[in-house]
Amino acid sequence: TPAAHPGVLGPPRPSLGCWDLCCPSWSAGTPTAHPWVLGSPLPSLRCWDPHCPPWGNGITAALPWVLGSPLSSLGARGSLSAPQPVSRAAEEQERLLRHRPDQPRSPKVLKVAIIGAPNAGKSTLSNQLLGRKVFAVSKKVHTTRCQAQGIVTSEDTQLVSSWWPERSLTAAVFSFRHKLNESMLKDPWESMKHADIVLVLVDVSDHWTRNCLSQEVLKCLSQFPQIPSVLVLNKVDLVKKKFILLDLVAELTEGIVNGQKLKMRYNPEHNSHCSLDSSNPKPCEHKHLKNMKGWPGFQEIFMLAALHGEEVDTLKQYLLMQAKPGPWEFHSGVLTNQSPQEICDNIIREKMLEYLPLEVPYGVHQVTEMWEEGPSGELLIMQNLVVPRKSHMMMLIGRKGKIISRIAQEAGQDLMNAFLCDIRLKLRVEVKS
Numbered sequence: 001t002p003a004a005h006p007g008v009l010g011p012p013r014p015s016l017g018c019w020d021l022c023c024p025s026w027s028a029g030t031p032t033a034h035p036w037v038l039g040s041p042l043p044s045l046r047c048w049d050p051h052c053p054p055w056g057n058g059i060t061a062a063l064p065w066v067l068g069s070p071l072s073s074l075g076a077r078g079s080l081s082a083p084q085p086v087s088r089a090a091e092e093q094e095r096l097l098r099h100r101p102d103q104p105r106s107p108k109v110l111k112v113a114i115i116g117a118p119n120a121g122k123s124t125l126s127n128q129l130l131g132r133k134v135f136a137v138s139k140k141v142h143t144t145r146c147q148a149q150g151i152v153t154s155e156d157t158q159l160v161s162s163w164w165p166e167r168s169l170t171a172a173v174f175s176f177r178h179k180l181n182e183s184m185l186k187d188p189w190e191s192m193k194h195a196d197i198v199l200v201l202v203d204v205s206d207h208w209t210r211n212c213l214s215q216e217v218l219k220c221l222s223q224f225p226q227i228p229s230v231l232v233l234n235k236v237d238l239v240k241k242k243f244i245l246l247d248l249v250a251e252l253t254e255g256i257v258n259g260q261k262l263k264m265r266y267n268p269e270h271n272s273h274c275s276l277d278s279s280n281p282k283p284c285e286h287k288h289l290k291n292m293k294g295w296p297g298f299q300e301i302f303m304l305a306a307l308h309g310e311e312v313d314t315l316k317q318y319l320l321m322q323a324k325p326g327p328w329e330f331h332s333g334v335l336t337n338q339s340p341q342e343i344c345d346n347i348i349r350e351k352m353l354e355y356l357p358l359e360v361p362y363g364v365h366q367v368t369e370m371w372e373e374g375p376s377g378e379l380l381i382m383q384n385l386v387v388p389r390k391s392h393m394m395m396l397i398g399r400k401g402k403i404i405s406r407i408a409q410e411a412g413q414d415l416m417n418a419f420l421c422d423i424r425l426k427l428r429v430e431v432k433s
């Protein structure tokens, strides 16, 4: 099904029938045993459960359609090369950012805006799209503070993605509470105006929020109805009963995808069906936003587990294929518009968010004292963490220095992966004088 197997929903081709949710073990919740990742090549697109009936024409026939282009072109993009490291020297990064893009003769570009609730997985998804962790991720809300961009360059195409927490789209009060960077409040609308596609990310493991889109997101989508939008259901790995995803799709789309009405059928033997009814086109009623739970204007639906990279490649391929002819914005050597120091600050902050009570990391002022190359080519970083109170200092250091050394060790590891070089990271905690 678009909902459970390939993870993508879209406009049907006349030859396509229903996509069946017929695997008995599917509804028993064995996601890893199922090929609900569509990025794999066709021959391996089979259910791994021997008791599962072989795919009918639904899945395989749907593949080229699901991705909106013939398989051959997918193959050409199938082997996306490993991403380069982020440059570790600020001057080098600045130089790359200033550099004229080294674009090919017929460049293509797609500006992607990612919106979604705090913790929906925007940063995780962005890292996965890049293939390298350069954005901080945390289970505490509002890890995303300054608006960052991720740049994926593949062959002739460049994807430029930006994202914000959904509430920054409207709520000024929010900045007050969480001291969000000012640019976050102004930029979203401005950047959204220039986006070519909007990804609306929903955390399907969150029982409280998963059934409806927030007013902020609905307002945003209705403000820019001309920008194609895509619904991305994230964290499907955490949903045991996969058939719930079908209900969510129905609710979050108001039963309409790409102008087609969704048809849902269930029966007790798990033969639940979901299809698009092309004979019933465009019943897109105009309800008042306040009465809407979902958005009837989505053109595609993806289901993925960004944390594990599942289905991310399918989404990436789809985005690459949506790109339109246009000049690149960045040199192909650029992965993010963040400076190396910003990446470092955010990663250290991520670890503080992970191991400390919420009020502590938000009060820490990070000052980089040293950033230089060591004798063996390693990167030496020394950062002071300035806290407002002695009690915060004690928490940050932890018993026998356990917390601070864990933060330094994990942050160092992440930075090593971002910059692809040895890192020696020293953290010092001091109370603000």
Ligand SMILES: Nc1nc2c(ncn2[C@@H]2O[C@H](COP(=O)(O)OP(=O)(O)OP(=O)(O)O)[C@@H](O)[C@H]2O)c(=O)[nH]1
Residues within 6 Å of the ligand: 116, 117, 118, 119, 120, 121, 122, 123, 124, 125, 136, 137, 138, 139, 140, 141, 142, 143, 144, 145, 164, 165, 234, 235, 236, 237, 238, 304, 305, 306, 307, 308
């Ligand atoms: N199980 C699971 N966890 C995920 C998935 N995607 C993200 N997460 C986790 O969800 C938490 C939030 O992820 P982030 O990427 O920081 O979310 P965000 O939307 O950028 O959050 P804000 O910065 O608060 O707006 C982290 O603990 C991630 O590891 C997923 O697919 N599956």
